[in-house]
Amino acid sequence: MNAPAQLTATWTAITTEPDGLSESPFWHPQEQRLYWVDIPGRRIARLGVQGLQAQGSVDYWPLTQEPGCIAPVQGGGWVMALRNGIYMAHEWGGNLQLLAAAPYDTTRLRFNDGKCDAQGRFWAGSLYEPKDQALSALYMLDGQGLHAMVGGVKEGVKDGVVTANGLAWSPDGRTAYWADTAAHQVRAFDFDAASGQLGNPRVFYQAIPKPAGWAWGSDVPYGGRPDGAVVDSEGCYWSAQYEGGRLLRLSTAGDVLAEVKTPVPCPTMPCFGGEDLKTLFITTSRQGRSAQELAQYPGAGCVWGIRVEVAGLAVNGFG
Secondary structure: OOOOEEEOOOOEEOOOOOOOEEEEEEEEOOOOEEEEEEOOOOEEEEEEEEOOEEEEEEEEEEOOOOEEEEEEEOOOOEEEEEOOEEEEEOOOOOOOEEEEEOOOOOOOEEEEEEEEOOOOOEEEEEEEOOOOOOOEEEEEEEOOEEEEEEEOOOOOOOOOEOEEEEEEEOOOOOEEEEEEOOOOEEEEEEEOOOOOOEEEEEEEEEOOOOOOOOOOOOOOOOOOEEEEEEEEOOOOEEEEEEOOOEEEEEOOOOOEEEEEEOOOOOEEEEEEEOOOOOEEEEEEEOOOOOHHHHHHOOOOOOOEEEEOOOOEOOOOOEO
16 A cells, blocks of 8 residues: 655644643534533633634633533534533523433543434443543433443443544444544444444554553654544545644545644544535644643644645534
């Protein structure tokens, strides 16, 4: 296979005041706004963006728990996975309606990465905070309630993860992707759109594990580990490589087609936006980073954007 293309990109800072750990971005086409969450900051953010320019200032919605992910609701409103459950709100900053309580020990786990499928079901994975066992799972919320789809409480299944991330679907809806950041691995599944069932799990992409004792600034090379992801209109999977300072564009076979260096070492999740869905946004993290690293990368924790040639897909809504 040919070497992956090294895509040169001039990133623009969409925000200038960093979050602790921004995640779960999505573009709202009707509002022409970008949404995301700040997990340790316990808040949801939104910002009007035109081109690569912010329109006004970031509007924050403070919460009492860590938000793992957020998605729009069909007809208006938002659905969000917080530490202790999945909630819906109809007004910005308004009351939260509990849709499903978290089916796990909330002292050790919380909801993390998630989004809606094309059928309007809301999916969210969990994160096992001790990070020493693969006890996290992938859950799906539909009209009948919350279901463990992979790992977790599903009897007889031993394919949980440590940190659920990278959830996405192919444009034809026949393949689902799901990553375990700690394992440096992205899995692919056959997806039954009608039932929401996942089958035929296989390794889609395996990153090289972090070298023992590695830390930022080390001379030992490290490409990072799969964090959040998005699929473009050609079916390619864009994966943020946390601590690797790059995005990877993977083919439908899991081959690395292109690498895009990011402006900070810890990108967390990409999404497509703008009127033509050819603006690629990334959220990033500064949580737990050293003072030396933050001095070199003061934009860590900010949202960044570039223009790309291949458009993304419109966000799916809940309902």
